[in-house]
Amino acid sequence: MFAVLHLADFPLHAVLRTERGAASKPAALFSSTSKKSVVLAANPAARSHGVELGMTAPQAMARCPALLIRSPHPDAEAEARAALLAIGFTLSPSIEDTAPGICIADVHGLDPAKLEPALHRATAELHALGLPVTTGLARTPLLALYAARCSSLNTQPSTLKFRSPVHHVADEKSFLSPLPLSAADPSPELASIFHAWGLRTLGDLHALPRDEIVRRFGAEGLAFWNRANGGTPRPLHPVTPPQTFAAAMELETEIETLEPLLFLLRRFLDRLTLELRASQHVAAELHLTLKLEGDTQHARSFRLPEPTADVEILFRTLHTHLESLSTAASIVALELRLTPARPLVRQQGLFETGLRDPHGFAETLARVSALVGSDRVGTPQLEDTHRPDAVKLIAPLAVVPPPAAAPLHPPLGLALRRFRPPIPVRFGTDDQRSYIWSDTVRGEIAAQNGPYSKSGDWWQSDRAWARQEWDIALADDGGLYRLIQIGDAHFLEGEYD
Amino acid sequence: MSAASETLAKLRRQLAERFPTAPRTVGRALRTDIPAIDNTTGGLPLGAITEIVCAAPSCGSHLLLAQLLTATRATRTRVALIDSADSFDPSSFDEDHLAHLIWVRCASTTQALGAADLLARDANLGLVFLDLRRAPEADLRRIPGPQWYRLQRAVEPTDLALVIETPRASVPSAQVRLVLNTAHSLPALARERPALTLELAPTLQRQRQSAAAAG
Secondary structure, eight states: OEEEEEOTTHHHHHHHTTSTTGGGSOEEEESSSSTTOBEEEEOHHHHHTTOOTTOBHHHHHHHOTTOEEEOOOHHHHHHHHHHHHHHHHHHOSOEEEEETTEEEEEOTTSOHHHHHHHHHHHHHHHHHTTOOOEEEEESSHHHHHHHHHHHSTTTOOTTOOOOSSEEEOSSHHHHHTTSBGGGGOOOHHHHHHHHHHTOOBHHHHHTSOHHHHHHHHHHHHHHHHHHHTTOOOOOOOBOOOOSSEEEEEEEEEEEOSHHHHHHHHHHHHHHHHHHHHHTTOEEEEEEEEEEETTTEEEEEEEEEEEEEOOHHHHHHHHHHHHTTOOOSSOEEEEEEEEEEEOOOOOOOOTTOOBOSSHHHHHHHHHHHHHHHOGGGEEEEEEOSSOSTTOEEEEOOOSBOOOOOOOOSSOOBSOOEEEEEEEEEEEEEEETTEEEEEOSSOOEEEEEEEEEEEEEEOTTSTTTOEEEEEEEEEETTTOOEEEEEEETTEEEEEEEEO | OOHHHHHHHHHHHHHHHHOTTSOOOTTOEEOOSOHHHHHHHSSEETTEEEEEEEOSTTSSHHHHHHHHHHHHHHTTOEEEEEETTSOBOGGGSOGGGGTTEEEEEOSSHHHHHHHHHHHTTOTTEEEEEEEOTTSOHHHHHHSOHHHHHHHHHHHTTSSOEEEEEESSOOOTTOSEEEEEOOOOOGGGGGSBHHHHHHHOOOEEEEEOOOHHHHO
16 A cells, blocks of 8 residues: 655745745745746645646736735745655655655554544644645556645536545556546646546546557557556655755845744744654754854854753744844854754653753753853852862752762851952051051941961962952941952952851 | 631632642751750741841851751752852851752842742752842842742742841741841851851741641
8 A cells, every 4th residue: 555645836836835934825836036937836725815836926816916925935945845754754765756745655564444544643743844745646656646736626526525534546447447548647638538438537537448559559658557557566766865964045035023923933843853753863962053144153152961852842942042033134044953962861860869850950951051051050160279269150950969068067157158359448446446447337346357368370370360368257236257458458258247 | 727728728728629649849848957946946847938037137048058058968958059149158067068059149139030930940959049238229129029029939849948038027928037136246257157046046026837847
């Protein structure tokens, strides 16, 4: 058995699926954007307004003023083709990219009971991806193609009523008989001769003796006869599953706002995640490149906390970044590349304290980073120096390590609450009493410890530091502070708290 | 119990009966190993806000933070510290007690509240510590009341404890309010920190009754 996924007016739908809401509006595909160009394809909404193939743009606009005029877009077609094949791979590993908008899958191995539900699912998924395909299922690839074409709304003759987008040809003879002769693609000469004979349907042709057709029309007649009978099963030209997972598009209209960009990225991700799943991979990293007007670009990579092929998680990762992004110029092209990885298959340890929701955690951190700055969020790590306040932030660990043994000598006293930068103070003495003054803290020093001299990096002239420290208690508010002297200047470095 | 508290408890009981599947962390708490807190409130309530009012300078609020870091480190529970005035000093703490900490260094009170709103919803955290101790008085006054209730709503369905440290009572939606009002003296700087921690004696100023407790 063979299944055919068929998309009528493929180039038009390939373009329309890149714009939100365009598929429901009257739209036509023109050979170019000039006035002399003619309609190559029109969607049902445009046809209902009287737009027909071969019309010029002014003629079409006269009939349908709201007509969307689009021209063929090779990138969009490549993207739509890839999406069609990606869904094809969910049906069978042996699929053929027969022509633009036609994908044949060899479904001999599938359980017959599951076949039609699988085809309905594939068709629905393609509809969700903006590709309104019809599907045929039959004994031969050609017959399945006829069935898919007949299910297509645009090509369905009035005598045939296939309501479902999936048509299973069980009785070949009764299926083929009402089909018009044109369904089997006769040459113009044959078509005119048969028309003159009064033959209108394939059933009319089948009523004639095969040998007589061959005797009169030779090899061409035999080939047509075979096509009219639905052909024979043949080996497919199999498509190799993609090894790289990337999508790119040059835009005809520059993108200036977030919404159309997200729409396109969602389309990319829908397709790429299908390909990932079909090849038993997950995404470990995302690489987004936005090419801007003026030959500049914005590139950003996102390492996922846990590799995944979940489209919602991947999309959220991009969304979170893009909603706080402002580019200097409008976007003229975009590229999204996924780094594939094998999925991690392991059971979480009973006492393992990994993240409950790694993607949620990454997203929360990304949002907090967008709020306060990416260099101001993380796990603090002390640097290997005695220089005061030498600390750096690292990315939080995926798994919190077991606690180390308690230190032999526990820390002393209260922790410091730092003033960043230190508060300059004036220091003075009067009759054996000492005072400090600043805008925020002032008063008599009731008690003090120190001074403690500290210095470091003395071997590097540009990094050398030296200071004296006192721990002081103020009489007025009772607070404990660290007073430091650097050169002749005094500062409050923090409050012990 | 006042009439208003009884009515509120009754209303909560009715809601709990009507929506039994709603996540509740009522009655569960994060133990601090500080006797004065654990013995009076049972610890820091999960899914609720605890306000620590630092009414005096050097009252030991970072001592409390150090103890919370120690307690959560033992259970390998992740902690987020939202530092509104960028005053946290990691070198004052044992480095091993920072391995589970996410430090958010904010430049303003507004940033800190925004970060708290995001982190309080994260299922991976066990404790979120919002430090507003050095937030400017004018900023604290400008925080609208609904903002605090929004934080309460954010934290309610989670399993985390949200601790907010303020210079004066400011959080109307806090379930527990503890006041640290004793300044330490200079000799305290020479004493071992665990001994100082055990001596911390915050005053319980508010403990709202939960539906479970009331029932």
